[in-house]
């Protein structure tokens with residue numbers, strides 16, 4: 017059996033590793049995250065959701081598929097009510113957390129703050145990343 021080691025980069029703003037969380041629910045999530053692939057047992061519902069809120073981006077990185085999307089790929093923003101419906105389904109199926117991006121720039125979505133607030137109200141961990149230059 018392969019032993020995995022937490023990556024030190026996964027720290028919170030206080031510098032504490034997320035894997036040392038005192039939250040029993042978080043520890044259970046991480047335990048399942050490591051055990052499910054090893055046992056080839058996917059479970060009844062995902063543990064964590066990657067939700068692409070937009071495939072639009074204000075950059076054009078040469079290595080990225082979104083840069084080369086042609087007119088056959090519709091670009092847009094996911095609707096708030098659909099996100100809420102997905103999050104409610106997650107809540108009803110013991111989802112542990114959600115990330116609001118995949119391809120694209122999530123900060124372009126006008127409802128991103130509302131998505132995060134809705135998810136936080138359900139007690140989830142949320143994350144996103146942004147490629148937007150700050151200068």
Ligand code: SF4
Pocket residue numbers: 073074075076077080081082083119120121147
């Ligand atoms: S910032 Fe991200 S989504 Fe945008 S083009 Fe670059 S790699 Fe693709």
